[in-house]
Amino acid sequence: MKEGFFGIEPMVIENRQFVEYEEEDIQRLNDTEEQKFLVNPQVSRVKDKVEHELGEGHWEKHWLTIDPSGRRVYTHIYYGEERALAVTADGKIIKEISYR
Numbered sequence: 001m002k003e004g005f006f007g008i009e010p011m012v013i014e015n016r017q018f019v020e021y022e023e024e025d026i027q028r029l030n031d032t033e034e035q036k037f038l039v040n041p042q043v044s045r046v047k048d049k050v051e052h053e054l055g056e057g058h059w060e061k062h063w064l065t066i067d068p069s070g071r072r073v074y075t076h077i078y079y080g081e082e083r084a085l086a087v088t089a090d091g092k093i094i095k096e097i098s099y100r
Helices: 023-039 041-054
Strands: 058-065 072-079 083-087 093-098
Touching: 023 058, 023 072, 041 072, 041 083, 072 093
Parallel strands: none
Antiparallel strands: 058 072, 072 083, 083 093
16 A cells, blocks of 8 residues: 555554544544545546446445455545445555445
């Protein structure tokens, strides 16, 4: 996760940390991570490609688990008809979710 656009590495949170956070803590983290999406010009290009590839759908924002230990990263997930793709603040597609 350290590669990508200069200074826009997504924060990875251990599950044990995340479950201890209060709602206000999570909202602060959301705001901080969302700013990374806003300042990275690469993100809009990647999101355009995702929308083109998946067709009609919608975006949602979630802390997505990235491994069996439950570590999480803040993502924008585009839900198309048959699958979804998760994008991180550094402009990488980190997960494909298929719901066939």
